[in-house]
Amino acid sequence: MIKVDNISFSYQIGKGSSEQEIPVLNNNSFVVHEGEMVSIVGRSGSGKSTLLSLLAGFIHASEGSILYGNKDVTQLSEKEWAAFRLDHIGFVFQNFQLITSATVFENIEMPLILKGVKKKERKEKVDALLTEVGLENHRNHYPNELSGGQQQRVGIARAIITNPRFVLADEPTGSLDTATEREVLALLKKLNKERNMTFLMITHDEEVAMIADRTLVLEDGELITGGNRHAI
Numbered sequence: 001m002i003k004v005d006n007i008s009f010s011y012q013i014g015k016g017s018s019e020q021e022i023p024v025l026n027n028n029s030f031v032v033h034e035g036e037m038v039s040i041v042g043r044s045g046s047g048k049s050t051l052l053s054l055l056a057g058f059i060h061a062s063e064g065s066i067l068y069g070n071k072d073v074t075q076l077s078e079k080e081w082a083a084f085r086l087d088h089i090g091f092v093f094q095n096f097q098l099i100t101s102a103t104v105f106e107n108i109e110m111p112l113i114l115k116g117v118k119k120k121e122r123k124e125k126v127d128a129l130l131t132e133v134g135l136e137n138h139r140n141h142y143p144n145e146l147s148g149g150q151q152q153r154v155g156i157a158r159a160i161i162t163n164p165r166f167v168l169a170d171e172p173t174g175s176l177d178t179a180t181e182r183e184v185l186a187l188l189k190k191l192n193k194e195r196n197m198t199f200l201m202i203t204h205d206e207e208v209a210m211i212a213d214r215t216l217v218l219e220d221g222e223l224i225t226g227g228n229r230h231a232i
């Protein structure tokens with residue numbers, strides 16, 4: 001479960017007498033239940049990326065709290081956040097964020113190396129996941145030798161290789177054409193249901209949002225609705 005309670009956030013811009021506060025998120029609360037996939041949809045500038053950055057611990061709320069399961073992460077130090085992310089959160093990015101000088105296999109293997117998993121176990125895990133995401137014939141390719149959809153499959157595999165309880169996805173299909181978008185969304189949904197991982201996805205696209213069990217709408221920094229269940 002992810003529990004966000006009364007979160008507010010403002011950016012500070014300028015210095016000294018010209019310092020200004022820009023309120024972006026205003027008192028937002030919501031829960032993503034265990035194994036649920038929730039999307040947050042909203043126009044450009046509504047605060048989606050800011051909310052995801054707060055949930056990732058890249059920035060910190062001025063008010064409110066964030067819980068992952070029973071763990072209150074609101075006051076974690078940078079070091080504690082880094083450890084928490086590595087152990088519990090997978091990230092999927094719009095522009096994939098793959099290491100261009102590393103192969104498909106090496107990209108997916110990276111989080112396991114960071115976690116100190118032994119080589120034999122790494123190979124077994126990565127090979128099994130490569131087959132699951134349909135990239136077993138591309139293990140030695142480099143990212144620039146892959147289509148956008150294939151690159152995002154690598155990004156998704158890297159996000160879940162450590163079996164995190166939570167996955168945060170930032171416009172995961174924003175760089176893909178419509179047919180590839182459907183394939184990637186279907187893969188996300190399959191992984192979410194089969195592995196019972198808790199997914200939170202942000203998108204500006206209401207059709208993409210419909211893949212989720214539930215959609216929350218963010219408008220000018222406020223969640224204005226939630227709880228509608230959509231069929232896939």
Ligand SMILES: Nc1ncnc2c1ncn2[C@@H]1O[C@H](COP(=O)(O)OP(=O)(O)OP(=O)(O)O)[C@@H](O)[C@H]1O
Nearest residue numbers: 011013022024043044045046047048049050051204
């Ligand atoms: N680093 C920053 N400093 C100051 N203001 C910022 C900063 N980042 C974002 N903002 C402002 O915060 C508001 C919300 O931005 P945010 O990127 O969270 O929206 P978004 O919904 O993700 O938009 P998009 O869909 O275009 O990515 C915007 O008004 C933006 O100008």
